Amino acid sequence: MSFFRRNIVSLTVIGCITAAVLTYFYKPEYFDFIVQPSARSLYERDLKKYPDQLERWNRLSKMAINDSVLSGDSYSEIATSTAQNSFAAGYMVNIAQGESLLATISMDSIQPSWILEAYNNNGMLLESAIANDSMLSLHIKNGEAQRLKIVVQSFLNITDTVQLKVYKQPLLEFPLAGKGNNAIQSFWGVARDGGRRSHEGNDIFADRGHPVVAAADGRISSVRDRGLGGKQIWLRDNLTNSSHYYAHLDSQLVTSGQRVSRGDTIGLVGNTGNARTTPPHLHFGIYKTGGAVDPKPYIWQVPIPEDSQSLPLRPVAIGSGTGANLRSQPNANGGLIRNIQNDTLIILGNSNDWYHIRTADSLAGFAHKSMIRLIEE
Template sequence: MQNVSDVITKPSARAVLERDFKSNDSLFRRYELEYQNAKANQLQLDLPSVVYSKSDSLDFKILAYTVDLQRGERFKIASNIPNDSLQLAIDLFSITNDSIIETKAIESNSPELNRLEFEVTKTGSYKIVILPNRRHSTDFGLNLFTEPTLVFPVSGKDNKAIQSFWGATRGGGSRLHQGIDIFAKRGTPVVAATNGFISNTGNRGLGGKQVWLRDGIFGQSLYYAHLDSIAVSGGKRVKVGDTLGFVGNTGNAKTTSPHLHFGIYTSGGAVDPLPFVKLNNPIDFENVLLSKTGETRLLKNELRIGASVKHTKLQDLKPKSQVEILGKTNRWFHLQVNDSLQGFMHESLVKEVE
């Protein structure tokens, strides 16, 4: 009956994991407290990152991090362990402008998958919370990264070709650059970054020879300007990768090297197109096995909110302070110091204890 019900209701992985202890009032109250404490921590995670951890069959071991995401990105989490070896419950929460974490998750993984995907439509901070199934004690890794939601608009080029960015001054400071400039040889094909239709073409104004591609999914318009020539006509339906025209320097770019000015316009105006097309490489998994506990090594041991020295220091721990190891990313341990304090500490300051 439960399986039939799940087919209809499609519960999240967390809802399924909670069934194991929901009938035990004291255990469930402890779980709720641990979950809320983790969700409310101050920890920040830079992307891309790989986080290693170990589930605990004796207790709840919940990971939670704040990540900054930009409109136009696709945020992804993937694990190196299949769900039939260790079920992970992954929830993503939005954070409001007044730093309040929403109660209801905006995206959750299903019980069949140890991964999550989320297309970002609003730039801001988000909270990711990961709950491993406490029935097992198993090492696992999580790869957290972003990828663009659109194809790079100049054939054969990548991030290195972008040499002018959103917000740069133009016209002696009279206006700001509402797009990015991608430099390439004259005649390099510019391509459809998404499926859609050509809403307009022409040779006019600052943009010179230009193409407007309407994205039917989000209703946004992609603007290709300074073209040397145009290869499509208005009303034509195009697919990802179709050639729309060729790189040039028409319009007000006639004194500059050939490049594509690429912009994105929505009902609310222009938005920064860089996150929509910026190419990112996720970090490869390594074979990392963690101890459950550790102790600090030096006279001064800095605990920070993020896994680098650029992040705010929470406090200094005394030598030989006992810590619980919740995870590790790059060369930084994610530590629990007491019931409420968590932070990152560089591996040089921590001795793992078996």
């Protein structure tokens, strides 16, 4: 009897698994609440009914992933997609330890018809942008030095123009209230004590008594007064997995073990310790497991890029003039990819005075507007 019962149980289990597999195969959308597919997977699922379209889409994706243009610290572009030329482009960006990366696409419509993704150097998808009102945005903030690839692709057969922004932001709050980059007057690695040691932090200047704020949420691990740092505070920060060191304070306004929030005033600027002969300043340091690291990228403020101004646009153009160069960045310092004189080019968009273009052999880059002759269609 139990022999039959065991078989019935096994058959039922096998039946259920088979049903689940078949359902997943034919109706994958039933499993979206578990799998949470990316915007790309959802779109590709829709395209499966049209193999030639799917092939075109995949070809464009591959092109974008292989692009090697650089977006720099702060980039904006007006990107255009037309029925003939669907937008697909990739942007490389090098992130320092302590920096985060934001990418946004502002659209006119609330229904997103663009895909915005970040990949790591091994081609692994890190994040796919989430739509909110008429904005797609993603934020990579794992804080490690890395090379990222941002991929932007419009759905096929749409005509649309969007504003793309790719820019860096520091992971931490600036440690002096209301101050910014130009208050940092001594950087990492500068010689100290006649070259006997190197500066393991940033010196940020302000008047005596200026509020020093917690650069992140965290716990005060130590408040002490001794040695080179004089009156100092140590803060344990789990966001960047590091300890912050605030030194030469005039007064300490927190106690050891206290929890603080980003932006809370924890002390006041002074010149205690070995700073007693120099003007008041905060020595700000960051310590990771391997020792001190350069705090600058953690706090260096990068302005949010302005919207790119639009240039006249046609789907196709020709590189004209002897200086017609395809560059890796939208400025004259961008590395030369190759000369494009007399080449017929597809225009993807523009970053201010530089057209973002693609050559017939799929190379993407930038060319100054004076080197581009638009062709009437």
